[in-house]
Amino acid sequence: MSAHIFVVEDEKPILTLLTYNLEKEGYKVSSSSNGEEALPLIKEKKPDLVLLDWMLPDLSGIKICQYLKQDEKVKNIPVIMLTAKGEEEDKVKGLNTGAEDYITKPFSFPELLARIKSLLKRVKPNIVSEEATYLDLKIDRESMKVFRKEKEISLGPKEYKLLDFLIKQPKRVYSREQLLEHVWGDDINVESRTVDVHITRLRQSINIEGAKPLIRTVRSAGYSLEN
Amino acid sequence: MSAHIFVVEDEKPILTLLTYNLEKEGYKVSSSSNGEEALPLIKEKKPDLVLLDWMLPDLSGIKICQYLKQDEKVKNIPVIMLTAKGEEEDKVKGLNTGAEDYITKPFSFPELLARIKSLLKRVKPNIVSEEATYLDLKIDRESMKVFRKEKEISLGPKEYKLLDFLIKQPKRVYSREQLLEHVWGDDINVESRTVDVHITRLRQSINIEGAKPLIRTVRSAGYSLEN
DNA sequence: TAAATATTTAACAAATCTGTAACATTACTC
DNA sequence: GAGTAATGTTACAGATTTGTTAAATATTTA
Incomplete structure (x- = not known):
């Protein structure tokens, strides 16, 4: 690309x-x-x-x-x-x-x-492409669909945005503030702990039977899409 | 560097x-x-x-x-x-x-x-590259991971910060006070002996079988990343 | 060599951080 | 407009990290 x-x-x-x-x-x-x-x-x-x-x-x-x-x-x-x-x-x-x-x-x-x-x-x-994958996770930005191991997963809007952002640089660790800025928008005023909750929800959503967890917590730093 | x-x-x-x-x-x-x-x-x-x-x-x-x-x-x-x-x-x-x-x-x-x-x-x-290495020690700031001889090492937040700082200028000796300032932040009020403890912990963490010790103590002066 | 000085390390209590459930509020759908 | 979905906040338990202390060890000095 x-x-x-x-x-x-x-x-x-x-x-x-x-x-x-x-x-x-x-x-x-x-x-x-x-x-x-x-x-x-x-x-x-x-x-x-x-x-x-x-x-x-x-x-x-x-x-x-x-x-x-x-x-x-x-x-x-x-x-x-x-x-x-x-x-x-x-x-x-x-x-x-x-x-x-x-x-x-x-x-x-x-x-x-x-x-x-x-x-x-x-x-x-x-530089975003229409399709991004990380391991067995795939996101199709055109249809806004997400797949794990070929199976479609349904995500809420915020969960989708969060994943969409994280997958751009899968291994990079983002602070809660960075995530708020990029996923929520920086004018918005939201508690940084809210990110945790959405991460939890995203984790639950993309977690399917027999697959590794894909979101890493880095204590006192943030999260990254990685296992 | x-x-x-x-x-x-x-x-x-x-x-x-x-x-x-x-x-x-x-x-x-x-x-x-x-x-x-x-x-x-x-x-x-x-x-x-x-x-x-x-x-x-x-x-x-x-x-x-x-x-x-x-x-x-x-x-x-x-x-x-x-x-x-x-x-x-x-x-x-x-x-x-x-x-x-x-x-x-x-x-x-x-x-x-x-x-x-x-x-x-x-x-x-x-200038502050995403990756820094000193001998067989590598720190990847993007994923916030640390490796010794290709093997990933897990560090606590403070240990990571300490290493992140020391590796910017390997061989340079920093006093406990300097380390407190740079790694802890200058408003904080922490005993300077505490640095010793964290150095010890960092040493234990980055010390793997068959590898040289990487942190030098300079008596009555401080510490440096060096072997 | 003994005394003085400095560093290492273990142990523990206090502080901090995270995960998640529960709930309230807002936004959307039919 | 009722019902449903999504979102944000809070509280609390559990896990991890941190700072301090004190005893043990090492090094220097006299």
Whole structure:
């Protein structure tokens, strides 16, 4: 499964070059040479990574980045900013926009590629596929069905979300707070012990005869999907 | 593996504060309060980042930065300059020296920390890596598991934290007080002898048949992860 | 070598953390 | 609108972890 990269760049030669090279590397590329139209497109398409020219003519890259990083739904998409040489002083300003990386134009493509890969590796959990499995557990996100050993299991909405989240990085341990943030949403105000209860319910649901328990408790730390 | 930061600052209180706080965050810190001696030291030690006072008495920070940025071997080390308030207008001048960031004194430590992290992220994308090893000991921070010779070891929360901290800089000796601060947290009030007990427990946990002891006691000084 | 100093370890009580049942409340379905 | 399902909270039992103490052991000093 390949990552989807969104490029916002008004300099056509650069855009063409980037698109060409990135696609050659196997990435799916979308682009816009116009800041104003880029923002809604990014929110709609939810790419895995955004390459953003610092100084776009209409809506500047800095602004776009700020908007993205303020929006709950897309703030986790990593952003690499392309800053031209003369704008280097603005780097400091850029720190506060929350972009994950900066590259000064003109840049070497291999370097860019390395940085892209490095970032994508870190946000792997955001790259979701239609189907995920862990051992004998399978989740089909299209039909929203869950199977254990080929047998369908019925989960409540929250249990489904919880599993959906945990299975993205099965072995990673998440704190109750992290789970609340990602599964419940961070504005919500819910006791962290509530997570325990839902974990218990999820455990009961996915537990079938003759199968291992799949959720690990890590004392004073949290939970992970693992046995 | 933790990042190495070099601080050049002639104001002793600031230098002390910085060193203290940075080490508390787990960074390795070297320093110099003298510009002339700093330059060769930086070239020799090749830290991951340099914090540089703008106006040093002998050899100014600007000069040092210029020299660093002209030297092929160290030009890639990011530099953060600490400018005093009155010197703010000189920022523009400073930009040409190639420093990566500027902070005006007095500064808030959390802000400095954020900038350091942001810079380090670019240079060393995974400075606090998800995995650390020392000899036959491995700690996976993602799943929060510890292995000795490929075999999983189960640790209590505090033991895990202790090891997690010690392994960031193996061989470095930490006093009981330092360990209390880093592993327990500094508001807490716990006897320093308690550290001994936890070290003992950690020793027992990570000690498996036919493997060397990995924690060294340094009499009247503290402990280190070393054999 | 004895005394002084420092560290290791076992034992135990106190504190903390987790699992789950029970219940109240809210949201949804027909 | 009644009935059903889902959700969040609380309470409590049981399990694990933690800090302290004190005695045993080790190391240094005089």
